[in-house]
Amino acid sequence: MKACWYEATGPAREVLRVGDLAKPRPGPGEVSVRVAVSGVNPTDVKRRAGARGPLPFPAMTPGYDAAGTIDAVGEGVAESRVGARVWVWEAAHARPGGSAAEFLVVPQSRAMDLPEGASFADGASLGVPALTACHGLLLGGDLSGQTVIVTGGAGAVGNYAVQLAKRMGAVVVATARGDAKATDARKAGADHVVDPRSGSLADVALDATGGTGARHMLDVDLGAHIGDAD
Numbered sequence: 001m002k003a004c005w006y007e008a009t010g011p012a013r014e015v016l017r018v019g020d021l022a023k024p025r026p027g028p029g030e031v032s033v034r035v036a037v038s039g040v041n042p043t044d045v046k047r048r049a050g051a052r053g054p055l056p057f058p059a060m061t062p063g064y065d066a067a068g069t070i071d072a073v074g075e076g077v078a079e080s081r082v083g084a085r086v087w088v089w090e091a092a093h094a095r096p097g098g099s100a101a102e103f104l105v106v107p108q109s110r111a112m113d114l115p116e117g118a119s120f121a122d123g124a125s126l127g128v129p130a131l132t133a134c135h136g137l138l139l140g141g142d143l144s145g146q147t148v149i150v151t152g153g154a155g156a157v158g159n160y161a162v163q164l165a166k167r168m169g170a171v172v173v174a175t176a177r178g179d180a181k182a183t184d185a186r187k188a189g190a191d192h193v194v195d196p197r198s199g200s201l202a203d204v205a206l207d208a209t210g211g212t213g214a215r216h217m218l219d220v221d222l223g224a225h226i227g228d229a230d
Helices: 042-049 120-124 127-138 156-167 179-188 203-206 224-229
Strands: 001-006 017-020 030-038 068-073 083-086 103-107 112-115 147-150 171-175 193-194 216-218
Touching: 030 083, 030 120, 042 112, 042 179, 068 120, 083 120, 127 156, 127 216, 147 156, 147 203, 156 171, 156 216, 179 193, 193 203
Parallel strands: 147 171, 147 216, 171 193
Antiparallel strands: 001 017, 030 068, 030 103, 068 083, 083 112
8 A cells, every 4th residue: 555654753855755555454443444535733743753752663654633434344343334434533643554544544443433424524634633622622511601712713623622612502702813714713603703913812701701701711832822811
C-alpha cells in the first residue's frame, strides 16, 4: 500500500517519506480501514518535528484522524462491520501506523460509524478536535441554562465547542477575530460574538449573564488569551 512515514524527527521536507509499505492486518479486536480522507492535527506535526521527544517506534506513519470504509476485521469483531463507513480517532496513538496511508488498523472502538449523510471529509475532521471540545465541555458538568465562554469560536476545537455547548443547552459567548471568523462562530450557534481586539469579552459576558459572569470557559491556548478577559 502507499503510505507516508518518517524514521527520524525534523523538518517535514527532510524526514517525510512516501512509498510502499506492507498492508497491516487486523488482530483480535481490531479492524482494517481503507482510508478515504486523512486528517492532520498539531499533534502529528509536533511528533514529527521532535517536540514530543524520541520516536516510540523505529518508523511512524502520521495521522490521528481519518474516515473510510472497514475492509477487514480481526478475531472477535462482527463480520457485519465489513463495509461500514467509519470515522477514526487516535489512529496513531501508541501505534506506529497512522492515517496517512491507504489502509490503517485500529481497535474497533476507535472506528465509529459515520452517518450516511456525512461525508468522509466530515468524518476525518472529527477525532481530535471534536473529542477535545466534548471532553472539555463535559468537565463543566450540566451546561443546560449555563453561559459558556469559548475562545477562538472559529477554530477547529472552538467551533465544535460552540456547536456542542448549544446542543447541551448552554448560552455561548465566543471570541473571534475578524468578520469572517465571527460569521463562522455565529453559524456554529454562538449567541454572542466579540472581537477581543476591539471589544471587551468581560463586558459582553457580564451583559449576557445579567452581571453574574460565566462559570465555564473552554480555551485551548489560555496563555495567549488570558488578556482577553481583562
